Amino acid sequence: MNKIRFGIIGCGLMGREFASAAARWCHLTGLDARPEIVAICDKNRAICDWYTVNFPAIKQVTDDYRALLANPDVEAVYVAVPHNLHREIYCAVIEAGKHLMGEKPFGIDKPACEAILACLKRHPSAMVRCASESPFFPAMQKIGELIDRQAFGQILEVNTGFLHSSDLDPNKPIHWKRVIELNGEYGVMGDLGMHACHVPFRAGWFPRNVRAILSDIVKTRPDGKGGTVPCLTWDNATLFSEVIDPATSEPFPWTLKTQRIAPGQRNNWYTEILGTKVSVRWSSVNADILEILEYTGGEQAWKQIQTGHETAFKTITGDIFQFGFGDSILQMWASFVHEIAHGTPLRRFVGCVTPDEAAMSHRLFTAALASQKNGSTEKV
Numbered sequence: 001m002n003k004i005r006f007g008i009i010g011c012g013l014m015g016r017e018f019a020s021a022a023a024r025w026c027h028l029t030g031l032d033a034r035p036e037i038v039a040i041c042d043k044n045r046a047i048c049d050w051y052t053v054n055f056p057a058i059k060q061v062t063d064d065y066r067a068l069l070a071n072p073d074v075e076a077v078y079v080a081v082p083h084n085l086h087r088e089i090y091c092a093v094i095e096a097g098k099h100l101m102g103e104k105p106f107g108i109d110k111p112a113c114e115a116i117l118a119c120l121k122r123h124p125s126a127m128v129r130c131a132s133e134s135p136f137f138p139a140m141q142k143i144g145e146l147i148d149r150q151a152f153g154q155i156l157e158v159n160t161g162f163l164h165s166s167d168l169d170p171n172k173p174i175h176w177k178r179v180i181e182l183n184g185e186y187g188v189m190g191d192l193g194m195h196a197c198h199v200p201f202r203a204g205w206f207p208r209n210v211r212a213i214l215s216d217i218v219k220t221r222p223d224g225k226g227g228t229v230p231c232l233t234w235d236n237a238t239l240f241s242e243v244i245d246p247a248t249s250e251p252f253p254w255t256l257k258t259q260r261i262a263p264g265q266r267n268n269w270y271t272e273i274l275g276t277k278v279s280v281r282w283s284s285v286n287a288d289i290l291e292i293l294e295y296t297g298g299e300q301a302w303k304q305i306q307t308g309h310e311t312a313f314k315t316i317t318g319d320i321f322q323f324g325f326g327d328s329i330l331q332m333w334a335s336f337v338h339e340i341a342h343g344t345p346l347r348r349f350v351g352c353v354t355p356d357e358a359a360m361s362h363r364l365f366t367a368a369l370a371s372q373k374n375g376s377t378e379k380v
């Protein structure tokens with residue numbers, strides 16, 4: 001078993017999810033490589049105790065990411081820090097000759113993302129990818145297979161999105177994801193948008209243009225210290241784009257929604273593809289259900305497939321059992337580790353977001369900002 005020694009920079013919410021997935025690696029069967037976490041870095045030292053208690057292989061705990069990158073034992077790094085730090089730390093990881101799993105939006109803005117890609121061009125041997133979990137749900141894997149088989153016929157429309165209600169409560173104190181300097185001008189698009197772009201981009205569905213409606217709904221928030229501060233980020237975004245399907249050369253509309261203020265939702269991804277031959281819809285609200293309509297003339301009927309635990313990377317869990325968020329994280333990390341070990345993804349839709357796909361999302365979100373500002377349709 002090839003052991004890949006990892007460092008984590010940013011040990012908050014997502015750092016812990018990776019560490020937990022690494023601890024559960026025995027759940028996967030048939031992989032010939034596995035991660036071992038040997039170093040962690042966070043500005044908040046208190047957060048590191050959970051790691052050192054649970055991960056005996058950790059030999060380095062530091063609040064200086066440069067010290068972690070100077071550690072020759074570290075081969076690959078997961079960076080999960082606020083967006084204003086992506087450019088600096090991602091470039092430092094690549095320049096240190098380590099593999100990088102970065103987090104979205106992969107740079108706080110388009111210039112930051114371009115700087116990361118330029119750095120990668122100078123150091124092409126690093127395996128660099130961006131995190132995004134939803135394609136690893138079994139239903140999304142089945143959708144990927146349908147795209148591979150060009151089963152949809154002519155695509156009529158695609159709707160993807162990521163809906164949260166995390167900011168529905170106006171009395172919730174401001175978080176860094178609601179602060180432009182830390183999260184970026186994109187607001188909710190930078191926070192949630194990559195997830196809704198991953199499968200369309202992997203399918204080769206690149207937007208030619210965009211008309212965006214962005215909403216700043218909650219304009220002030222408690223600062224958590226008894227005061228009130230402005231909350232200037234976009235809370236919700238609806239993007240309407242024209243895409244040419246490379247399979248048919250025909251255009252179709254793609255609507256992408258990202259919302260922090262979506263009543264009734266908690267943390268839900270959805271994908272809907274309507275085609276002349278096959279249509280599908282899936283939402284993580286009912287993650288085990290893929291709805292599919294195959295039209296061959298005559299009656300139209302949606303059928304429901306329970307997708308169970310039929311995963312891209314096999315596990316000890318029986319196919320009949322349900323799949324959840326933690327499982328999607330494990331599958332995503334299996335994909336990254338597999339790609340480090342083998343140089344290619346298992347299949348087209350079993351791969352993490354590439355730097356080029358991340359750059360495409362920045363072109364889309366930057367055009368969306370211009371569209372909102374000018375009330376126009378913008379080229380992407």
Ligand SMILES: NC(=O)c1ccc[n+]([C@@H]2O[C@H](COP(=O)([O-])OP(=O)(O)OC[C@H]3O[C@@H](n4cnc5c(N)ncnc54)[C@H](O)[C@@H]3O)[C@@H](O)[C@H]2O)c1
Nearest residue numbers: 010011012013014015041042043044080081082103104131
């Ligand atoms: N893939 C997903 O599903 C998903 C979900 C949530 C967040 N994210 C992304 O993950 C990243 C981190 O988000 P989070 O929710 O884990 O945030 P978080 O606030 O929970 O954790 C960020 C951590 O970074 C640390 N940090 C800040 N500056 C640092 C520095 N200079 N050096 C070292 N550590 C530093 C903080 O102390 C904190 O512990 C963001 O890019 C976010 O968009 C991804």
